[in-house]
Amino acid sequence: MKKLMLGNEAIARGAYEAGVKVSSAYPGTPSTEINENIAKYKEIYAEWAPNEKVAVEVALGAAVSGVRAMACMKHVGLNVAADPVYTASYTGVNAGLVIVSADDPGMHSSQNEQDTRMIAKAAHVPCFDPSNSQECKDFMRIALEISEKYDTPCILRVTTRIAHARTVVELADRVEPENKPYVKNKKFISMPANMIGRHVEVEKREIALAEEASSMPINRIEMRDKSLGVITSGAAYNYVREALPNASVLKLGLVYPLPKDLIIEFANQVDELVIIEDMEPFFEEAIKSWGIKCYGKEKTGVLGELFAAKIAKEFADKEVEEVEFEDLPARPPVLCPGCPHRPLFYVLNKLKLTVCSDIGCYTLGALPPLNAVDTCVCMGASIGMAHGFEKALGREQAKKTVAVLGDSTFSHSGMTGLLNMVYNRSTGTVIIADNSITGMTGHQHNPSSGYDIHGNSAPQVDFEKLCRAMGINDVHVVDPFDIKLMEKTIREALAKDELSVIISKSPCALIIKQTEQPYYSDTDVCKKCYMCMKIGCPAIQKKAEGGVKVDETLCFGCGLCASVCPFGAMKNE
Amino acid sequence: MFNIVIVGVGGQGTLLASKLLGDIGLSLGYDVRVSEVHGMSQRGGSVITYVRLSNDAPLYSALVEYGEADIILAFESLEALRALPYLKKGGKLIVNTQEIPPMPVIVGAAEYPKNILEKLKESADVYATNATEIAVECGTAKAANVVLLGMLSKHLPFTYEAWIDAIKRNVKPQFVDINILAFNKGREA
Numbered sequence: 001m002k003k004l005m006l007g008n009e010a011i012a013r014g015a016y017e018a019g020v021k022v023s024s025a026y027p028g029t030p031s032t033e034i035n036e037n038i039a040k041y042k043e044i045y046a047e048w049a050p051n052e053k054v055a056v057e058v059a060l061g062a063a064v065s066g067v068r069a070m071a072c073m074k075h076v077g078l079n080v081a082a083d084p085v086y087t088a089s090y091t092g093v094n095a096g097l098v099i100v101s102a103d104d105p106g107m108h109s110s111q112n113e114q115d116t117r118m119i120a121k122a123a124h125v126p127c128f129d130p131s132n133s134q135e136c137k138d139f140m141r142i143a144l145e146i147s148e149k150y151d152t153p154c155i156l157r158v159t160t161r162i163a164h165a166r167t168v169v170e171l172a173d174r175v176e177p178e179n180k181p182y183v184k185n186k187k188f189i190s191m192p193a194n195m196i197g198r199h200v201e202v203e204k205r206e207i208a209l210a211e212e213a214s215s216m217p218i219n220r221i222e223m224r225d226k227s228l229g230v231i232t233s234g235a236a237y238n239y240v241r242e243a244l245p246n247a248s249v250l251k252l253g254l255v256y257p258l259p260k261d262l263i264i265e266f267a268n269q270v271d272e273l274v275i276i277e278d279m280e281p282f283f284e285e286a287i288k289s290w291g292i293k294c295y296g297k298e299k300t301g302v303l304g305e306l307f308a309a310k311i312a313k314e315f316a317d318k319e320v321e322e323v324e325f326e327d328l329p330a331r332p333p334v335l336c337p338g339c340p341h342r343p344l345f346y347v348l349n350k351l352k353l354t355v356c357s358d359i360g361c362y363t364l365g366a367l368p369p370l371n372a373v374d375t376c377v378c379m380g381a382s383i384g385m386a387h388g389f390e391k392a393l394g395r396e397q398a399k400k401t402v403a404v405l406g407d408s409t410f411s412h413s414g415m416t417g418l419l420n421m422v423y424n425r426s427t428g429t430v431i432i433a434d435n436s437i438t439g440m441t442g443h444q445h446n447p448s449s450g451y452d453i454h455g456n457s458a459p460q461v462d463f464e465k466l467c468r469a470m471g472i473n474d475v476h477v478v479d480p481f482d483i484k485l486m487e488k489t490i491r492e493a494l495a496k497d498e499l500s501v502i503i504s505k506s507p508c509a510l511i512i513k514q515t516e517q518p519y520y521s522d523t524d525v526c527k528k529c530y531m532c533m534k535i536g537c538p539a540i541q542k543k544a545e546g547g548v549k550v551d552e553t554l555c556f557g558c559g560l561c562a563s564v565c566p567f568g569a570m571k572n573e
Numbered sequence: 574m575f576n577i578v579i580v581g582v583g584g585q586g587t588l589l590a591s592k593l594l595g596d597i598g599l600s601l602g603y604d605v606r607v608s609e610v611h612g613m614s615q616r617g618g619s620v621i622t623y624v625r626l627s628n629d630a631p632l633y634s635a636l637v638e639y640g641e642a643d644i645i646l647a648f649e650s651l652e653a654l655r656a657l658p659y660l661k662k663g664g665k666l667i668v669n670t671q672e673i674p675p676m677p678v679i680v681g682a683a684e685y686p687k688n689i690l691e692k693l694k695e696s697a698d699v700y701a702t703n704a705t706e707i708a709v710e711c712g713t714a715k716a717a718n719v720v721l722l723g724m725l726s727k728h729l730p731f732t733y734e735a736w737i738d739a740i741k742r743n744v745k746p747q748f749v750d751i752n753i754l755a756f757n758k759g760r761e762a
């Protein structure tokens with residue numbers, strides 16, 4: 001049967017067909033739909049882990065115990081999971097283990113453009129790079145087989161344009177592999193004495209796989225016109241085929257370790273060799289280091305994503321018409337109407353604090369008119385950075401600095417930072433923007449939502465008790481829509497010579513049903529002071545003739561505009 | 574081969590439109606590429622989706638690049654204008670005349686462009702309707718995406734039945750009737 005599938009859906013399908021039994025993941029664009037689709041197969045145990053490191057450890061445990069397993073994440077999640085990945089490369093896996101890492105060239109929804117292939121190389125882990133959904137499915141199975149054959153974790157790397165593209169996939173049935181017996185083995189104990197020997201195995205394995213790579217069907221030469229030869233992989237392969245239809249191509253499916261013999265064979269057959277790859281000059285540097293003449297990055301650069309017109313222009317001298325862009329108002333993403341982060345950031349902006357923020361929907365509090373964010377680096381960094389501000393500049397700085405992070409981010413990597421604050425006598429203030437869901441990535445459940453990946457009820461962490469148990473005495477739970485109380489609580493917390501945590505608790509507007517009447521502006525009462533425009537609500541617009549209008553199809557009825565209006569002009573009766 | 578670019582504002586239902594188009598293509602034996610946007614820009618930002626259908630030349634890339642679109646399907650006026658560089662010379666542009674001001678306009682840092690329709694007509698073969706109003710008449714503003722598909726259906730060589738089947742396959746059973754109604758109105762618009 002043929003089906004149109006997202007790359008991510010096809011990865012899930014590949015795992016299903018290849019008999020994967022355990023999948024643990026933390027959401028992150030563009031990887032999230034993999035585990036969401038895995039969860040639809042009752043044959044696979046699926047879970048959301050609180051972070052990527054835990055996800056990899058769970059999958060590793062499952063693989064070592066003898067069943068095929070996987071973990072999924074976005075590229076930066078692989079940094080969080082790097083510790084177990086680097087050492088699992090030494091310990092080996094028993095049953096197949098695949099780690100899916102989704103890169104985001106062009107930074108459609110990411111904070112950097114890092115290239116997973118570099119981590120695969122650094123960790124000495126084989127890495128696969130599919131070009132369409134069919135390959136996503138097929139490579140998943142091949143990666144599991146290679147994982148077992150060479151006793152190593154494998155990385156399946158996708159990029160946004162593969163993960164989020166629908167192409168045709170031929171479906172097959174699931175083949176249930178026998179569990180591999182688990183036998184106690186000192187290779188799973190990463191003590192120096194054991195790992196010195198394992199490192200030798202890692203080297204041997206990599207050489208053997210690089211040899212096999214030259215005859216693997218997923219690394220294939222497509223001979224056409226020999227005057228130009230291109231080595232490429234993944235999404236770039238598609239653009240090469242469109243831009244340079246006559247060029248000979250060596251398409252790589254396994255991108256680490258590289259099939260050296262095959263590359264030399266190809267290089268010898270073409271007059272001119274170019275390397276076309278998204279992101280870093282990963283192939284190019286390796287191939288040049290073997291003394292083979294080639295070029296690529298000097299033309300394509302490392303910024304953003306490749307596309308066919310760019311390749312045609314650089315390598316086929318094709319005239320590309322200059323595109324004229326009109327200067328149009330941008331449309332950046334915004335906090336939704338009714339979002340509980342809006343009142344919180346309204347108050348933070350009003351208090352003119354230094355806000356060490358974090359990654360999630362609430363990062364949008366950085367944009368006008370809220371303008372309330374100073375820093376946002378990586379998940380959990382808010383807490384460490386606020387602590388750094390305090391330790392560098394002293395108590396006075398702590399009186400005007402807050403860390404803000406979401407509930408999913410706090411569970412992901414906020415707790416250890418908070419423990420550090422407790423331990424090292426911080427007097428700072430941490431605000432957990434608890435909307436009880438992982439919002440930004442599209443509403444995945446997490447330990448604070450009260451539900452598991454299937455939507456069944458699950459234990460819900462009590463952040464207040466957790467903070468108290470860590471040794472914090474000054475803990476408050478405040479509804480952010482009560483902006484007066486929120487302001488007072490923040491002021492008091494900042495003034496106190498002790499560490500404070502404020503849990504700003506109100507559910508995501510997209511998960512509670514709208515029950516309130518939409519608001520309207522009573523033109524008889526409105527004094528045109530435009531205080532209501534300071535909250536940045538997409539449902540409120542200025543009218544050409546003065547005053548404001550509320551779009552009732554967008555209004556959620558949260559009442560924040562009414563709370564900030566000094567004249568009582570915003571009404572919903 | 575058809576290259577179609579679908580643009581709109583996050584949350585407007587562009588994903589259903591592209592999914593349905595891809596599905597219809599597959600059911601008729603076309604090769605298909607659909608490139609979607611998930612994540613950050615779904616929060617009320619600009620969204621763009623590419624759909625490529627071919628029953629002759631092989632397809633590789635899932636992107637439609639500048640100057641390559643046969644048809645642009647725009648869910649909002651400003652986004653139609655923004656998408657114009659994607660259109661082939663003489664290409665068709667189907668636009669929902671609804672205007673949704675972006676945040677820079679709301680906060681007064683920018684102005685919503687005037688006379689968008691006239692500007693679009695300078696370089697495209699334009700088909701304009703307020704699909705949102707039509708959808709509201711059908712019972713829900715959410716069906717604006719299907720009204721637009723109804724308009725689009727007149728410019729693609731698929732039978733009416735193929736469209737209706739695709740709607741049935743891709744819409745929850747309780748919403749099928751309202752969506753067929755919206756599709757028909759779009760076809761008449």
Ligand SMILES: Cc1ncc(C[n+]2csc(CCOP(=O)(O)OP(=O)(O)O)c2C)c(N)n1
Binds near residue numbers: 407441
């Ligand atoms: C290491 C890492 N993993 C995953 C992500 C993707 N990501 C960005 S925001 C976010 C969710 C944040 O959820 P939460 O903290 O609850 O805030 P909300 O979006 O709900 O406001 C995730 C998972 C990331 N940026 N970095």
